[in-house]
Amino acid sequence: xxxxxxxxxxxxxxxxxxxxxxxxxxxxxxxxxxxxxxxxxxxxxxxxxxxxxxxxxxxxxxxxxxxxxxxxxxxxxxxxxxxxxxxxxxxxxxxxxxxxxxxxxxxxxxxxxxxxxxxxxxxxxxxxxxxxxxxxxxxxxxxxxxxxxxxxxxxxxxxxxxxxxxxxxxxxxxxxxxxxxxxxxxxxxxxxxxxxxxxxxxxxxxxxxxxxxxxxxxxxxxxxxxxxxxxxxxxxxxxxxxxxxxxxxxxxxxxxxxxxxxxxxxxxxxxxxxxxxxxxxxxxxxxxxxxxxxxxxxxxxxxxxxxxxxxxxxxxxxxxxxxxxxxxxxxxxxxxxxxxxxxxxxxxxxxxxxxxxxxxxxxxxx
Ligand code: AHM
Ligand code: MG
Numbered sequence: 001x002x003x004x005x006x007x008x009x010x011x012x013x014x015x016x017x018x019x020x021x022x023x024x025x026x027x028x029x030x031x032x033x034x035x036x037x038x039x040x041x042x043x044x045x046x047x048x049x050x051x052x053x054x055x056x057x058x059x060x061x062x063x064x065x066x067x068x069x070x071x072x073x074x075x076x077x078x079x080x081x082x083x084x085x086x087x088x089x090x091x092x093x094x095x096x097x098x099x100x101x102x103x104x105x106x107x108x109x110x111x112x113x114x115x116x117x118x119x120x121x122x123x124x125x126x127x128x129x130x131x132x133x134x135x136x137x138x139x140x141x142x143x144x145x146x147x148x149x150x151x152x153x154x155x156x157x158x159x160x161x162x163x164x165x166x167x168x169x170x171x172x173x174x175x176x177x178x179x180x181x182x183x184x185x186x187x188x189x190x191x192x193x194x195x196x197x198x199x200x201x202x203x204x205x206x207x208x209x210x211x212x213x214x215x216x217x218x219x220x221x222x223x224x225x226x227x228x229x230x231x232x233x234x235x236x237x238x239x240x241x242x243x244x245x246x247x248x249x250x251x252x253x254x255x256x257x258x259x260x261x262x263x264x265x266x267x268x269x270x271x272x273x274x275x276x277x278x279x280x281x282x283x284x285x286x287x288x289x290x291x292x293x294x295x296x297x298x299x300x301x302x303x304x305x306x307x308x309x310x311x312x313x314x315x316x317x318x319x320x321x322x323x324x325x326x327x328x329x330x331x332x333x334x335x336x337x338x339x340x341x342x343x344x345x346x347x348x349x350x351x352x353x354x355x356x357x358x359x360x361x362x363x364x365x366x
Contacts, residue, residue, distance in 0.1 A: 038064055038203065038214045038223035048209050055116045055140050056191060056207070059166065062114035063143075064223055066106040067162060067195045067203060070148070071216060073102055074160065074197045097154050100124055103147035103162065112136055117143050118169055119177035121309055121341045128341065130177050138174050141190070142167040142181050144310040149194075150278025159198035161280025165314040166191040182341060186313035186334035193314060194280045204230070204284070206321040232322040235353040236290025237271045240282045248298035252329075252362035256294075259361065279306065283315055283349065287322060292350035292358065296329065304328075304346035309338050312347050325355040329362050 015023065036044075042057040077099065104124040111117040115135035120143040121128050131137065143166055150160040167188055169181045193205025201216040203223050213227030239260045246254065260271040274291070276282050282293050297304045306312050316326030316333035326333040326349035336345065348355055 035217075036225040038225075041212065041214070041225055045207065045209070048207065056166070059111070059114050059116040059141055059143075060191065060205070062110045062116070063107065063164065064203065066103075066110035067201075067223075068216065068221060069106045069110075070099075070103045070162065071195075071197055071201045073099065074154075077154070077157075097148070097151050099154050100148045100151055107143075107145055107147050107162070107164075111143050115139060117141050118173075119181065120144065121182050122147055123149075123307065123310060123342070126342075128177070128179075128182050132176055137176065140169060140173060142169050142177065142184075144182070144313070146307070146310045149280050149311065150276075153276070153278050153281075158276060158278065159196055159281035159284075160278050161197060161284075162195040163280060163311055163314050164193060165189050165310060165317070182309075183338045185337045186308075186316055189313060189317050189334075192317040194284075194318070196280050196284050198281060198284075202226070202284070204287075204318060206318050208317075208321065211318055211322045230287065230322050232287050232319070232324045233290030233351055234323070236286065236292065236351040237268045238274045238286055238289055238291030239271050239294070239354075240273070240275045240286060240291060240350075241294040241296075242275060242277070243273065245298050245300075248300055249296055250329075250362070253294065253296045253358070256358045256361040259357070279311060279315065283319075286350045287318070287324070290351045290354075292348065292354040294358065295347045297346040301344070303344040305344060306347045308333070308336060308343045308345045309341055312345055312349075315347075315349060319349045323352065324350055325352045327355060327359065329359070 039061055042060050046054060046057055101124065104122055108120065108129060111120060112131050116139045117131065118137055118139035119128055119130040123146040131139065143164060145162065145164040147162055148160055149163050153160055167184050168190055169177055171178045171181050191205060191207045193203060195201065195203045202213050204211060204213045211230040212225060213230055214223035215226040217224050241257065243257065260269065262269050274285065286293055295304055295306050312333050319326045320334065328336065328345045329348060333345065333347070348358055
């Protein structure tokens with residue numbers, strides 16, 4: 001978008017010389033201020049999809065509207081009555097926060113209105129949500145999301161996020177979406193991303209052709225391209241894991257943590273421990289700075305804590321597209337065929353060399 005300024009405006013001509021000069025200087029500065037909005041970017045990239053007719057672009061556009069609504073609410077948290085528990089419990093048995101429910105409703109409404117999505121899976125709903133009105137049942141895409149990840153951080157102004165994943169439906173358009181549509185392996189994702197509601201609000205996504213980041217410019221209400229073709233460092237010096245669970249970790253993970261803490265100049269160790277407790281925020285930091293995020297299986301949670309379909313798959317897709325790696329310790333995350341919507345998995349993701357190193361400790365040859 002190029003900001004334009006009408007210099008032939010009669011007002012400018014009627015101004016005093018000094019004011020006129022200032023206005024013209026401003027105009028010249030603004031002329032060089034050009035940026036790409038999310039909409040412009042996705043329309044320009046449409047040609048990367050041989051059969052695309054603009055449906056995916058439209059879906060992403062509607063999703064970004066919901067993200068702006070959520071962002072607005074998150075920014076006002078503390079001023080308006082959106083903090084605290086909603087009084088309900090979700091399918092995982094966790095207390096839902098008011099903002100969890102608000103975000104879930106916003107995204108569902110926006111996706112339904114797009115007419116491009118025939119159904120979705122969300123962390124907040126036990127069953128799949130199927131749209132069957134005339135427009136939506138013709139929708140080509142399935143959407144999976146964690147509408148507001150990092151719930152425990154909502155009330156204390158720590159970064160939280162939305163994570164999403166988009167698949168092409170397998171069933172016929174015009175029919176009701178079926179189970180198989182929702183249970184596809186991550187390799188079938190056509191797009192995935194996250195929105196981090198942090199010091200600024202940033203949308204990071206991939207359509208399988210690299211990773212790009214868009215920062216929400218609140219003055220114009222648009223996501224603008226701010227990080228193009230993101231590549232994560234091959235190696236890093238940050239490790240992110242909830243060490244409070246140390247005694248319950250598998251031996252390989254315990255040994256890897258000790259490895260991170262050893263002094264070794266050549267490999268820049270000891271590494272720094274950084275853990276926020278919001279997957280999106282922990283991953284986002286490591287993506288740029290280089291690091292590893294680990295949420296392993298524990299004695300208490302033998303399948304890990306994080307959800308494969310709407311947390312790990314989208315993050316894994318971004319990690320790989322940025323040159324990183326994602327595994328459950330035994331298998332590439334994207335190749336796991338889900339059995340259920342809310343399936344959990346151990347998760348190791350981040351800089352390629354670091355993930356490889358932890359795999360060595362887990363005594364795996366992938
Ligand atoms: P949530 O979806 O209920 O917010 O839980 C997922 C979050 C992740 O964002 C984060 O990585 C993890 O749970 C933190 O868990 P823990 O508090 O056990 O370290
Ligand atoms: Mg979550």
